[in-house]
Amino acid sequence: MHNVCLRLLAVILCTCFVAWPGCASSKPSRFYLLSPMAEPGDVRPAFPAANEVTIGVGPVELPPYVDRPQIVTRSGSNRLHLAEYDRWAEPLKHGVARVLAENLSTVVGTDHIVLFPWKASETPDYQIVIVVTRFDTTVTGTAVLTARWSIMAKGKQHKPMTRQSSIHRDVESQSYEAIVSAESWAVAKLSEEIAAAIGTISQVGPAP
Numbered sequence: 001m002h003n004v005c006l007r008l009l010a011v012i013l014c015t016c017f018v019a020w021p022g023c024a025s026s027k028p029s030r031f032y033l034l035s036p037m038a039e040p041g042d043v044r045p046a047f048p049a050a051n052e053v054t055i056g057v058g059p060v061e062l063p064p065y066v067d068r069p070q071i072v073t074r075s076g077s078n079r080l081h082l083a084e085y086d087r088w089a090e091p092l093k094h095g096v097a098r099v100l101a102e103n104l105s106t107v108v109g110t111d112h113i114v115l116f117p118w119k120a121s122e123t124p125d126y127q128i129v130i131v132v133t134r135f136d137t138t139v140t141g142t143a144v145l146t147a148r149w150s151i152m153a154k155g156k157q158h159k160p161m162t163r164q165s166s167i168h169r170d171v172e173s174q175s176y177e178a179i180v181s182a183e184s185w186a187v188a189k190l191s192e193e194i195a196a197a198i199g200t201i202s203q204v205g206p207a208p
Contacts, residue, residue, distance in 0.1 A: 031089035032071065032180045036102035037188040055104050055198070056124030058116025060097040061131045067093050071176055075139045086176040096132065096187060103191030104128075108198065126198050127152045135183065141171040143182035145190060153201055161201060165193050 066072045070082040088095060101113045114122045134146040145167045152160045167189045169182040 027085050029085045029087055030176065031087055032176060033089050034092075034095045034099045034180065034187060035184045036099045037106055037191070039106065052112070053108060053110045053126070053202075054112035054114065054122070054124040055101075055108065055110065056114045056116060056118055056122075056127040057097055057101045057104065057130075058127075059129060060093055060100070060116075062093050062096065062135060063133060066135050067091070071179065072136050073139065073179065074136045074144075080136070083176065092135075096130075096135075099184065099187050100128070100130070100191055100194075103188055104195055107192060107195040123154060125154045126201070128194055135186075137171055137179045137182065141174065143169040143171055143179065143186050145183070145186035147190060149190075149194060151194070151197055151201060161197055163193070163197060165190050 065080060068082070069087045070084070071086045071088065073081045073083070075081050090098075097115055101115055105111060105113045112124075114124055116127075118124070128149060128151055130147055130149040132145070132147045134144055137143045146165065148162070148164050150160045150162045167186045169185050169189075171182045172178045
């Protein structure tokens with residue numbers, strides 16, 4: 001019995017020693033956030049009483065292949081790479097909506113921004129519905145954002161305006177920090193395109 005216990009103890013100790021190096025060598029994950037623009041870019045449309053305009057952002061839809069914790073890069077036409085240790089700190093769908101909202105607030109000049117779903121008492125003057133069809137960075141170092149989006153103005157005097165955007169941005173380096181920075185820039189450009197379209201609608205009076 002004593003010998004059996006000794007052999008069992010030896011097996012346990014060997015297992016621990018084998019497992020320990022693997023545990024010690026595991027790399028910690030790194031987490032990233034999309035960032036909003038620091039200040040308005042070249043597009044700054046004129047809005048009547050802009051500070052009183054309420055903009056609703058959402059719903060925002062992302063393709064399932066990127067709406068996951070891992071940062072996704074594209075290594076070929078049909079091949080994707082999911083980063084094992086480099087991840088989003090929040091659901092990417094929420095991150096895109098959050099940054100769009102902050103950017104539109106900056107560009108339009110209004111603090112009245114609501115995210116979908118909003119309360120019935122918060123019905124926005126302009127609702128932005130966005131369907132992202134691609135959002136990743138290629139192995140050659142280009143961040144790509146393509147999306148279809150619609151703007152619906154409050155009331156029945158305007159038909160929804162529907163547009164498609166295709167935005168590309170070269171990545172400064174192969175680091176994931178540079179990738180996230182380039183993808184944040186792409187979201188900023190999308191925000192400017194949407195803001196310019198809202199500005200166009202705001203200049204059109206009610207239909208007769």
